[in-house]
Amino acid sequence: AQKVTQAQTEISVVEKEDVTLDCVYETRDTTYYLFWYKQPPSGELVFLIRRNSFDEQNEISGRYSWNFQKSTSSFNFTITASQVVDSAVYFCALSEALGAAGNKLTFGGGTRVLVKP
Amino acid sequence: GAGVSQSPSNKVTEKGKDVELRCDPISGHTALYWYRQSLGQGLEFLIYFQGNSAPDKSGLPSDRFSAERTGGSVSTLTIQRTQQEDSAVYLCASSLVLTYGYTFGSGTRLTVV
Numbered sequence: 001a002q003k004v005t006q007a008q009t010e011i012s013v014v015e016k017e018d019v020t021l022d023c024v025y026e027t028r029d030t031t032y033y034l035f036w037y038k039q040p041p042s043g044e045l046v047f048l049i050r051r052n053s054f055d056e057q058n059e060i061s062g063r064y065s066w067n068f069q070k071s072t073s074s075f076n077f078t079i080t081a082s083q084v085v086d087s088a089v090y091f092c093a094l095s096e097a098l099g100a101a102g103n104k105l106t107f108g109g110g111t112r113v114l115v116k117p
Numbered sequence: 118g119a120g121v122s123q124s125p126s127n128k129v130t131e132k133g134k135d136v137e138l139r140c141d142p143i144s145g146h147t148a149l150y151w152y153r154q155s156l157g158q159g160l161e162f163l164i165y166f167q168g169n170s171a172p173d174k175s176g177l178p179s180d181r182f183s184a185e186r187t188g189g190s191v192s193t194l195t196i197q198r199t200q201q202e203d204s205a206v207y208l209c210a211s212s213l214v215l216t217y218g219y220t221f222g223s224g225t226r227l228t229v230v
Contacts, residue, residue, distance in 0.1 A: 035218060045208065047218035091160065103148065103167075103212075104176065105219070107160035 002027045004094050006108035013082050014116050021077045021111045023092030029053075034068065034075045035093040035105065045091070051075065082115045089113070119143075121222035123209050129228045130199055138194040138225045142211030149192050150212075150219065151184060155205035163207075166192065199229045 003026040013019050025034065036048040049059065051068050059066045063080045079086050089112045093105040122141040130136050142149050151163040162176040166186040177183070181200075186192040196203055206226050210219035 037221075042223070043206065044223045045210075045219075045221035047220065050218050093160075104150065104162040104165055104173065105152075105160075106162070109159050 002029075002032075002094050002096065002106040004092050004106050004108035006090075006092055006111050008111045009109070010112040010114065012114045012116065015084060016081050019079050019082050019086075019113060019115075021079075021090050021092075021113070023075045023077065023108055025073050025075065025092070025094045027094060027096070029096045031096075033095045035095070036066065036075075036077050037091045037093060037107075038088045039091065039110070040088040048077075079113070082113075084115050084117055087113060087115045121209055121211050121220050123207075123222035123225050125225060126223065127226045127228075129230060132201060132229055133198055135195065135197045136199055136227065138196075138207050138209075138227070140192045140194070140209030140211075140222060142190065142192070142209070143213075143220055144190075146211035146213050146220075147189070148212045149186055150210045151192070151194050152208045152210065153205045154208055154224070158205075160208075163194070196227075199227075201229045203227060204229045 005024045007022055011019055032053045034051045038046045038048055049066055056068050056070055065078045067076045089110045091110045092108040095103055095105050121143055124139045147168045149166040153161045153163055164177055164184045165173040181197045184194045206224040208221050208224045210221040212219045
C-alpha cells in the first residue's frame, strides 16, 4: 500500500525566512509520480510540481525548489524568502504509474504554513 | 470552461436526506476524480472515471455513495441517507493525462445536521 507522511503539521515563519516542508513516501512500485499541491485559504488545490521516480534532478521554479532523494524516499519542498502570500496548506502526494489500475493520488496529511509579516 | 466547476459550493442537509453534488470538468479532459477532504481523514480518493472505461470505485466509503459521469463530461456524486460523518469538502478534479497533474475545483462543502 502507498503512504505519504508529512510530519510537520504546521510551520510558522516570519516573512523572508526560508521554509522547508518534509515529505516521506512509501510504495512498492518502481515507477511512480510525486506531486506537491498548494491549498490557499480559498480552498482550491493548486498543482505545483510533478516528478517521476526516474528523475532525481532537483528543480527550482522561482522561489520554490524541490529535493527528490529516492534513497531516503523523500521529496522535500523549500520556499525561499517566504512571503505572506505563501501562507497555505501544502500537500505532498504520490501516484502509481499510469494504467487502468487508476491514477489516484495518495495524499499526505498536509503542512500548514503561516508566514507572518 | 476555463476550470473545473463544482456546484453547489455549500450544502447543508438534514441527516437521512439524499444529496447530489455536481462537477463540470475542463472541456476535453478524459479523466475525472472525486476526493473528499475532512478534518479527521485528510484528503481521500473516492472514485475515478477515465473515458469509457469502468470507473474505479475503490475509494467509495459505503454503498450510500455512488457517482456517474454522463457523456464523458459532467459527473454527479450522490450520497444517500446522509450521516453526520459525511460532512466534508468534496473535491472534483480532471486531467487530460497524468503528466500535467490534476486541476481541482473549489469543492462543495457538505454539512449534515
